[in-house]
Amino acid sequence: MDEFETKALQGDWLAAVTVLSRISVRPDVLEALMTPDAHKEVVLGVLSRPDVTPGQIAWAATFDNAQVLGRVVSNPKTPLPLVREIRERAEGRPEDIWVHLAAYCGRVLDRAAKESGLHGG
Secondary structure, eight states: OHHHHHHHHOOOOOHHHHHHTOOOOOHHHHHHHTTTTTTHHHHHHHHHHHTHHHHHHHHHHHHHHHHHHHHHHOOSSSSSHHHHHHHHHTOOOOOOHHHHHHHHHHHHHHHHHHHTTGGGE
């Protein structure tokens, strides 16, 4: 384990982001960084990995942060039921960022419906 991995596992979110930006991350380190109280930048770092998994996306979707949830919705690996759930969570929240997130979810769902041939698309 190198210095950055050690610091990341001790709670240093900057070190964690550095580790997550690497091409290859040890699975045990990645799993250890995925905590319920992870720093927002760590969650975004996991989501930005090209090898992000559906399980990692589902973990990120548990956070109550519009920026994180927007990144979840924008990932093509995110299942449509999860996009619908995020839209429901965002609807009715008055802050602009949540209004925009709900609208974005709607656009993603509309595009998916058109691409699947539903609704005459």
